[in-house]
Amino acid sequence: MGALNGYIGKVLRVDLSSKIIKVEEYPDSFYRQYYGGEGFVGYFLLKEVPQGADPLGAENKLIFAAGPLTGVPAGGCGRHCVGAKSPLTGGYGEAESGGYWGAELKMAGLDAIIIEGMSHKPVYLSIKDGTAELKDASHLWGMKALELQTAIREELGDARTKVAYIGPAGENLVLYASIANDLDAFAGRTGMGAVMGSKKLKAIAVRGHNRVQIADSEAFKQVVFWIRDNTPTISRGLRDLGTARLVKILDTIGGLPSYNFKFGSIKEADTIDGEVIRDTIFVKRRGCYACPVQCKREVKVDSPYNVDPRYGGPEYETLGSFGSNCGITNLKALAKANEMANAYVLDSISCGVSISFAMECYENSLITKKDTGGIDLRFGNTDAMLKMIELIALRKGFGDVLAEGVARASKKLGKATDQYAIHVKGLEVPMHEPRLKQGLGIGYAISPTGADHCHNIHDTLYITQNNYLAELQSLNTFTPLPLTDLSAKKVSMLTYYSNWMHFLNCAVCCYFIMSSSLVGFERTSELVRTVTGWNTSVAEILRVGERAATMGRLFNLREGFTAKDDTLPERFFDGMTEGPLKDVPVDKAAFNKAVIYYFDIMGWPDGVPSEGKLGELGLDWVVSDTHC
């Protein structure tokens, strides 16, 4: 293994068609340029996946990537990234997952895995400390998450094996199937599980025993101690109540997506909030590798549903998408919905929004029981919602329609249903209301993955809560602005913050620890310096993020997207009819101007990265190497 100026790493290339497995080493300069995570995904997709490739065909590649910090014993460094051309959007697909799998991959001596080709029969990949083999998975096909993980650990005879896997949803090519690990961690969005399913790859099991190398252990410890001593206090709310604490906060100010984004609050929202979880079904805190905050929950329900604690508990997105956005405030049912999504392994956001889409169509008589197979798909019908999750995962009945996501489903169900299909570029909108957080709305429009809250700013709601004040202040670019502001100043903050998020997806670090918990720009740079030995700076890490965002953009342009796709569902350009956001639409003219501001700042005239900008980012090869 080559020593990479402070850490060890290799890329494993697995051709499922020929069953050839090889290890590639890239020079240190490559790692520093493309970093890992999202950066690797962008690079390999642009370099190796041909234009127009079928996302579910042999030409697509599925990339698992850690980052330079992954696996070091520091909070926030336990994540990994999965990317491929998205079957849901037809463009750049990528999602990050927490848990322990990414750290284990690094301890096994690998930085990334590229899965290419397709297997004819189900297989899984087993990696142990630098050795890798493909194994038959016929007997595992069809298994849900818990059963699968148990079976693989038993088969390999090591209970500490970490497994990344698909469930029935991925096998059935549900277009928003996820790839999960550790039962409660998900590369959730853009349908990476469908890509894995199309390749008949059920799982990747990893076991490693090598410590990740650290260039300057003493200096590293100082940063780690800071994280250990400070982040649990700074993020006390997250530690005590998990992400579920957002339910009540957002409901109060009208930003809790409800009834398929028709409203921003719902009666009895407080019954599905983090506080109620803590006081009722909570068993214990859980978290990711080396994390001192532990924002995940373990919950237990015995009746009327049986919810297995091992699947963890519902997070904010799940409480919103299966809950308020479906008109449902039954916490136990939502704990069950969460367990089902985790067992079938699908994206709870896209799944929930697909169901809420169908509910609104149903309430407006655009679909009937004839379409739904007799299911009374009213808002608030808990049993119908739970039933639909199963039908979607198994692609049975009406589930087969909703398994395609709202963009395709609305095409199938008729033009009148379009207005209720709440997505950008085919990706369903997550549980952050763009009429409240209007900066994030811009983020939805310009993220290469579509409507995604993991590549962009969460807006000044959080700024006023001090969450990334320090970061923007160190650029002297912080100005407190109203949530509805769409000025160039706001877009400037959004752009810097978005590049920071893209960096975190390259590194592959946790937003909560690195950002909300105030580790911030300088300390994260210091972490990179101490681990890798690179003489880096805040300016470089923002540039890494900018490069990654630009690669995602280039991929989408190559696949036919244009600036016209950088918009929001029409619904958000109207105000709500009641609640705190009554008559507060996203102003369409201001919004369109703000998208252009973003292009201006990124150096993308008309949405297309300029030649000089590509040179600046070291991406000049893209022009000649791809069809851009």
Place this chain on the structure above:
Amino acid sequence: MGALNGYIGKVLRVDLSSKIIKVEEYPDSFYRQYYGGEGFVGYFLLKEVPQGADPLGAENKLIFAAGPLTGVPAGGCGRHCVGAKSPLTGGYGEAESGGYWGAELKMAGLDAIIIEGMSHKPVYLSIKDGTAELKDASHLWGMKALELQTAIREELGDARTKVAYIGPAGENLVLYASIANDLDAFAGRTGMGAVMGSKKLKAIAVRGHNRVQIADSEAFKQVVFWIRDNTPTISRGLRDLGTARLVKILDTIGGLPSYNFKFGSIKEADTIDGEVIRDTIFVKRRGCYACPVQCKREVKVDSPYNVDPRYGGPEYETLGSFGSNCGITNLKALAKANEMANAYVLDSISCGVSISFAMECYENSLITKKDTGGIDLRFGNTDAMLKMIELIALRKGFGDVLAEGVARASKKLGKATDQYAIHVKGLEVPMHEPRLKQGLGIGYAISPTGADHCHNIHDTLYITQNNYLAELQSLNTFTPLPLTDLSAKKVSMLTYYSNWMHFLNCAVCCYFIMSSSLVGFERTSELVRTVTGWNTSVAEILRVGERAATMGRLFNLREGFTAKDDTLPERFFDGMTEGPLKDVPVDKAAFNKAVIYYFDIMGWPDGVPSEGKLGELGLDWVVSDTHC
């Protein structure tokens, strides 16, 4: 005085028409946005000087500005900046000076002085610890530098008074007259001395006794100790031989401008090199406030010329412009020329290039003794060169033509002389050959001040000498590229480096200490943090530079410049006929493309900063506030 988050500062506004003097305080946020130096110049010129103002009229303003670090006892922090609309270019004018005056200004409690209006009779401004008064200067008018400084110190009764002043050149409105201080330090370029002369302001005398406040003294000391202990060693060549060491180095590789840029080397160049100076006329080293490197020289010549040591010794630019570029290699004559330029107070670069222009015209019979008043203006004629300096400074005879600079002189002397007028935007090209350092050639083209080596990269010649390797490496943007390379990668390095230079002009710090001596991005940021208490980062300081460069651009656009002006003299698009650079032109097509790469990276489509970019930089006010 308001405490500005760690330091004290005010802006003194002096109206020479009404004789009203007032002090303005700006909030900390203003200082952090516009910083000082070049940033203040850009701000006040855009805000306060009306479009189309006569550079030598009452509407123009002359701004003297220190920066947040000026006057702290750290190497590189002893400079100040002077700016105004340039009478030479008609656009953005600005130059920085070393010495002790800037530090004294800060110790007197001021960050900047804005001179506005015009006086009818000669005056000078006297500042003592926050008090300021205008004094009659009728008796000082006409004085050369040394005589003047002595007179003012005697009049004010304080031999430690620091004086910034004009000489006869400024009084006579020589368009490239400088403003000097301490006899050997110059805000040299773009004709700031003519602006001061037009306002009949002979001098600004300053005396201060307040220490500049430092937010974190202990941390500050660590940086200062590093500079004290390391820079004299890192920059040993500069310390031992001064900038004059460049003569031989550049001559050898064909990059010593000779015979009005017709050639890149000259016979006997080694006789005017730093080593010969050290071994012959050298008296002692001199330097600026708190500087451990001391790159300035003191020299003494008794015959055939009498050169007063108090005026310092010739630096590289002067040895080139009056020397090789005029075909002259007589060191004693060049020491005299330097003394004369310093006594009359004019820009030795523009003056030398004006003379070399005339020499080439004369050799090609485009002008004759009839034009020159009988002077045999051949290349190599030492006496003619010395005579012309005097005639120019006094605007006598043919000197009156050359006092206008080469752009105007060639207009006067006929179209055929155009080809020998080596300038960009009216500013004469300094002693760095753009056919050798082709990246710097781009810098000449896009600098808001015209052909100027103080706002941009000095190209990979220095990179290979390790000079700013560390800085570009901390951005991971360093690639060793040939000197003639004009790729987007090269332009990317140029752009980052140019923004860094612009930052140094805002801060107002020394390029040699902060850059060549490897203080670098991170340590300079640390210096800012320790002095001001600002939570800053490398990303912010580059942004400060980008903002300043953008303001200069906006000012020029407002005054009618377009992207068409961002070019080089035609001479450089041809190769030389002999020497190391024989047949190595600047490739015009590649050059034009490189300028567009720069626009791309800066966010200036077609050379005009985009609306989003202005918002990002906090310059959105410019669109509505000015005629842009």
